Amino acid sequence: MSNITPQExxxxxxxxxxxxxxxxxxxxxxxISITAIIVIxxxxxxxWNNPKSWITYPKIAIPIWVNMFMIEKIPEHMILEKxxxxxxxxxxxxxxxxxxxxxxxxxxxxxxxxxxxxSEYTGSPLLQMSIIRPDGIKIKxxxxxxxxxxxxxxxxxxxxxxxxxxxxxxxxxxxxxxxTLDNLSVEDIxxxxxxxxxxxxxxxxxxxxxxxxxxxxxxxxxxxxxxGKTFGxxxxxxxxxxxxxxxxxxxxxxxxxGLVVSIASVTIGLLYGVYAGYKGKKTDEVxxxxxxxxxxxxxxxxxxxxxxxISNSIFLMVGFLMIFGWxxxxxxxxxxxxxxxxxxxxxxxxxxxxKDSKIILKHIVPQLLPYAFASIAISVPAAITTEAGLSxxxxxxxxxxxxxxxxxxxxxxxxxxxxxxxxxxxxGIMIAITGLAxxxxxxxxxxxxxxxxxx
Amino acid sequence: MKRYVVxxxxxxxxxxxxxxxITIVLVGSNMDTILKQxxxxxxxxxxxxxxxxxxxxxxxxxxxxxxxxxxxxxxKILGLDEPWYSPQRIGIAMYKILLLDFGHATFxxxxxxxxxxxxxxxxxxxxxxxxxxxxxIIISIIGIFLGALxxxxxxxxxxRITSSFAIISSSFPVWWIGMLMIFLxxxxxxxxxxxATPDVPLSDPWYIGSLLYHMALPLITIVMIGFGSWAYMVxxxxxxxxxxxxxxxxxxxxxxxKKIIYTHALKNAAPPIITILALSLxxxxxxxxxxxxxxxxxxxxxxxxxxxxxxxxxxxxxxTYLLTIFFLIxxxxxxxLYGYFDPRVRTG
Numbered sequence: 086m087s088n089i090t091p092q093e094x095x096x097x098x099x100x101x102x103x104x105x106x107x108x109x110x111x112x113x114x115x116x117i118s119i120t121a122i123i124v125i126x127x128x129x130x131x132x133w134n135n136p137k138s139w140i141t142y143p144k145i146a147i148p149i150w151v152n153m154f155m156i157e158k159i160p161e162h163m164i165l166e167k168x169x170x171x172x173x174x175x176x177x178x179x180x181x182x183x184x185x186x187x188x189x190x191x192x193x194x195x196x197x198x199x200x201x202x203x204s205e206y207t208g209s210p211l212l213q214m215s216i217i218r219p220d221g222i223k224i225k226x227x228x229x230x231x232x233x234x235x236x237x238x239x240x241x242x243x244x245x246x247x248x249x250x251x252x253x254x255x256x257x258x259x260x261x262x263x264x265t266l267d268n269l270s271v272e273d274i275x276x277x278x279x280x281x282x283x284x285x286x287x288x289x290x291x292x293x294x295x296x297x298x299x300x301x302x303x304x305x306x307x308x309x310x311x312x313g314k315t316f317g318x319x320x321x322x323x324x325x326x327x328x329x330x331x332x333x334x335x336x337x338x339x340x341x342x343g344l345v346v347s348i349a350s351v352t353i354g355l356l357y358g359v360y361a362g363y364k365g366k367k368t369d370e371v372x373x374x375x376x377x378x379x380x381x382x383x384x385x386x387x388x389x390x391x392x393x394x395i396s397n398s399i400f401l402m403v404g405f406l407m408i409f410g411w412x413x414x415x416x417x418x419x420x421x422x423x424x425x426x427x428x429x430x431x432x433x434x435x436x437x438x439x440k441d442s443k444i445i446l447k448h449i450v451p452q453l454l455p456y457a458f459a460s461i462a463i464s465v466p467a468a469i470t471t472e473a474g475l476s477x478x479x480x481x482x483x484x485x486x487x488x489x490x491x492x493x494x495x496x497x498x499x500x501x502x503x504x505x506x507x508x509x510x511x512x513g514i515m516i517a518i519t520g521l522a523x524x525x526x527x528x529x530x531x532x533x534x535x536x537x538x539x540x
Numbered sequence: 541m542k543r544y545v546v547x548x549x550x551x552x553x554x555x556x557x558x559x560x561x562i563t564i565v566l567v568g569s570n571m572d573t574i575l576k577q578x579x580x581x582x583x584x585x586x587x588x589x590x591x592x593x594x595x596x597x598x599x600x601x602x603x604x605x606x607x608x609x610x611x612x613x614x615x616k617i618l619g620l621d622e623p624w625y626s627p628q629r630i631g632i633a634m635y636k637i638l639l640l641d642f643g644h645a646t647f648x649x650x651x652x653x654x655x656x657x658x659x660x661x662x663x664x665x666x667x668x669x670x671x672x673x674x675x676x677i678i679i680s681i682i683g684i685f686l687g688a689l690x691x692x693x694x695x696x697x698x699x700r701i702t703s704s705f706a707i708i709s710s711s712f713p714v715w716w717i718g719m720l721m722i723f724l725x726x727x728x729x730x731x732x733x734x735x736a737t738p739d740v741p742l743s744d745p746w747y748i749g750s751l752l753y754h755m756a757l758p759l760i761t762i763v764m765i766g767f768g769s770w771a772y773m774v775x776x777x778x779x780x781x782x783x784x785x786x787x788x789x790x791x792x793x794x795x796x797x798k799k800i801i802y803t804h805a806l807k808n809a810a811p812p813i814i815t816i817l818a819l820s821l822x823x824x825x826x827x828x829x830x831x832x833x834x835x836x837x838x839x840x841x842x843x844x845x846x847x848x849x850x851x852x853x854x855x856x857x858x859x860t861y862l863l864t865i866f867f868l869i870x871x872x873x874x875x876x877l878y879g880y881f882d883p884r885v886r887t888g
Contacts, residue, residue: 374551381555383867385829386844386860387562393848394566470713474830477715478845492716496834501723502734509723513716520711528707 094455097533107462107525114519118337130334133326133486141308142325143196146316148507157192160313168293168307177298185291185309194273194284196312203241204295206302209233213294214244214251216275219287222261224275226251239305246271272312320507323498328491332511335488338399339469339519342487345403346468347461350410355457357411358418359449363426363441369419376415384409388471392480399482402475406468414460418453425449455534462527466520473516488512548875552868559864560634563857565625571853572624574646576615583610642858647850648843657858660843665862668832668839671755672824675762680817682763683770684806690771691778692801699775706772714765718834721761732757735836758835762824773816777809784808815874822870 098104132138143162152158168183189195200214214227227250231240251271259266263280278285291309295302319328361372391405425431426449434444475481476489477496491512495501500508564571584607597603615621622629636643642657650660690699726734733754744750781787782805790800832841840859847855 374554377551378555378558381552381864381868381871382559382562383860383863386863387559389829389844389848390563390566390856390860393851394570466711470711473713474715477713477830478833479849492719496719501719502727504723504727506723509716509719513713513720516716517708517712521708524707524711 104529354411354414362422687774
């Protein structure tokens with residue numbers, strides 16, 4: 086416990102495979118946290134519970150990489166935001182054309198397509214929508230005029246593939262297909278081979294043309310969404326949220342909760358225990374009775390009551406977790422300080438008239454540091470799982486969604502029953518891996534501190 | 541020994557009181573509003589039940605004033621006119637709870653329809669005890685044998701598997717494994733029911749069978765996650781004991797290794813193991829809240845969860861009290877056992 090120098094600990098630790106594994110996982114997690122903080126702005130993350138900001142995303146989409154293992158490729162959800170823009174002026178007509186090129190290489194039809202735009206114009210410009218397919222056939226989808234206006238006006242609209250006009254236009258071009266178009270949805274026709282109703286693979290060009298007469302007209306915002314069933318590295322959930330963002334941002338949050346709770350509770354426990362042990366007699370008795378009281382409080386029910394009645398803010402939650410965290414450490418460090426107190430140099434320091442606080446901080450606490458580090462590492466997973474558990478019960482902080490909350494949502498929407506594995510497995514694995522990293526580090530340290538276990 | 545027991549009991553009682561006090565203080569103001577609303581509701585229903593009283597009033601205002609005075613009177617009789625934090629009211633509340641009088645639940649009822657909190661609690665408690673005690677006993681049996689086995693062959697394959705399994709399983713949350721198990725064995729392969737609530741009525745002779753069948757999945761999950769760390773703990777105790785002088789002496793005499801482990805060493809490892817068993821029994825009750833919520837097991841934990849989601853305060857207070865009592869009793873037993881087995885503790 087006491088006769089190991091930091092240098093020896095370091096050497097021993099680097100010899101231990103578990104310790105190295107733990108440290109490596111931790112480094113990866115820290116790297117993930119830093120990337121998450123840099124790449125994904127906090128504002129995006131705080132929009133997590135705002136359905137509006139996820140509207141262009143697909144519902145419960147499978148992760149994109151699943152397609153690598155599939156023979157029949159599932160269509161990917163595409164959000165196209167950068168069209169090729171061309172403006173031509175001919176006599177009195179101004180033509181603005183936006184073209185979206187994309188590659189469609191899947192064995193099933195897309196779910197739908199949506200064109201979202203806002204345009205600025207006077208008069209009543211004409212909007213034409215058409216698609217050029219890989220086989221060279223051009224299909225006219227829509228031709229409509231925007232609402233008339235005398236002055237300059239901004240008009241925003243969403244054109245869905247379920248639009249009646251599109252369906253009607255398609256039935257006028259039915260001679261291009263060798264099968265009957267009745268009862269088929271628009272995307273099943275547009276993306277189909279001409280001979281049989283199967284998806285046609287290749288490069289498509291989706292073009293939107295806006296004709297204005299004698300007037301200024303332009304498209305400010307232009308977005309094409311080809312609806313599919315796969316999206317992103319981690320898929321999306323029922324509320325269309327990109328799970329990758331939640332999982333990435335969960336990492337710094339979990340590390341924050343785990344580390345702050347364990348460091349603070351170990352520090353408090355250590356000082357409390359050492360002080361009680363060093364002082365002895367009445368002080369020790371009173372302090373240890375108080376310790377017993379906290380020890381005997383049932384932690385989880387109390388955490389639940391505290392978060393329901395006081396607040397579920399993540400920072401207060403950290404504080405609540407600390408209340409129950411320091412107790413065990415205080416007990417052990419008290420008994421350790423009882424032993425150290427009897428050593429000669431402590432007596433000597435005492436006789437030389439050094440202050441109690443100095444003796445505790447200079448002579449006793451440094452002896453306990455290896456134990457303290459091991460306890461910090463070992464108590465991190467408990468803090469993380471407890472917080473995840475509270476979030477899982479729906480008592481977490483909604484402004485900082487954690488892994489536990491993702492799992493809570495998964496449970497509420499019956500993800501297990503519906504087979505949405507990508508919603509359940511990754512958050513749990515992240516919790517476990519984070520816990521594992523600290524358990525590895527902790528047990529590596531433990532072996533060094535308690536040489537008995539080594540055999 | 542006597543002094544030790546007495547101080548322990550005194551501490552436990554103080555803890556119980558403090559727990560109660562904290563609970564009451566935390567939920568007090570909400571409780572107050574709910575009680576007053578309850579009285580107003582009661583008065584109004586009584587009046588609507590006999591229309592003759594209502595007809596004897598000439599105007600609506602007079603009628604309202606009558607109702608208000610009735611409500612105020614009852615509030616005064618029950619002592620609710622004082623603020624909820626007055627020492628008198630807190631004292632009465634604590635006294636009532638001590639005698640297990642938790643009052644009536646606001647929303648929840650027992651399966652038989654009673655809204656008395658005591659009835660609800662005592663209906664749910666046996667189920668939680670059934671599930672978690674069974675699980676803890678299975679875990680400890682597997683754990684002790686696996687731990688003893690791997691401590692006898694340190695560094696062997698079985699020892700390595702046990703140790704790594706212990707470390708890995710301890711970092712998975714039980715409830716997440718529970719979700720996965722439901723996903724795998726209730727939906728992908730439909731072997732077990734997804735919801736652990738038995739679907740036959742209480743009076744049915746097959747009720748016990750159905751209960752056990754529904755218990756299987758949560759039980760397997762809890763055991764799977766729990767036994768690894770038990771085995772690891774027992775292994776570490778045993779290793780410590782195997783290095784003691786008396787074991788070394790036995791070895792040099794030439795006593796069979798197996799005999800040393802299963803009789804002498806295990807006997808000496810018994811005190812800490814029994815202590816931890818007592819603690820984990822009560823600890824499992826607290827952890828039951830999340831596990832039962834996942835599996836929908838109709839015990840105390842799910843009751844607690846439901847009570848919190850609808851803010852049914854009498855139930856919350858009652859359940860917290862009961863959980864605390866269980867927790868304290870097991871800590872007490874653990875302490876006594878430890879003091880009995882290891883006399884050094886008593887004086888320390």
